[in-house]
Amino acid sequence: xxxxxxxxxxxxxxxxxxxxxxxxxxxxxxxxxxxxxxxxxxxxxxxxxxxxxxxxxxxxxxxxxxxxxxxxxxxxxxxxxxxxxxxxxxxxxxxxxxxxxxxxxxxxxxxxxxxxxxxxxxxxxxxxxx
Numbered sequence: 001x002x003x004x005x006x007x008x009x010x011x012x013x014x015x016x017x018x019x020x021x022x023x024x025x026x027x028x029x030x031x032x033x034x035x036x037x038x039x040x041x042x043x044x045x046x047x048x049x050x051x052x053x054x055x056x057x058x059x060x061x062x063x064x065x066x067x068x069x070x071x072x073x074x075x076x077x078x079x080x081x082x083x084x085x086x087x088x089x090x091x092x093x094x095x096x097x098x099x100x101x102x103x104x105x106x107x108x109x110x111x112x113x114x115x116x117x118x119x120x121x122x123x124x125x126x127x128x129x130x
Contacts, residue, residue: 021112022060038126040069055081055094058108064118066125075099075125077106077118097121 028045035041046063050056056079063078076098095108099121108114 021110021115025060025062025111025115035066035122035126038129041074041126042067043122055079058111060111062114064114066122073098075118075121077114077121079108099125 025045025047026049029047030045032042032044035043044063044065044067046061048061050059050061052059058079061079063076063080065073065078066075068074078096078098079094081094095106097104097106097117106117
């Protein structure tokens, strides 16, 4: 019988990407929040866990949006299907950002980073509105 040491079972956790914000993001599903300093603006979360597929390899289906007074979407991050103008990457995902009437590719890394990026863009948008 061969003896085992602790190093035989060592797993380098720094090489594994753990998305600590995923459960927090999933908890926000169907939540709507009014922006305190901009009471005519609100954000809405739609987030569901799914089986990972090539277009949604992160295992979530999401739409996180900022809306104006009339309900118009001003900003949104989602991974719904959309037509890309370029097909440089065969592994292209559906992740993208909407700002007003324009769409931009979004490089999804983690749910936590998604939330950070979303709130940073919300702040920018609201700062422009004054």
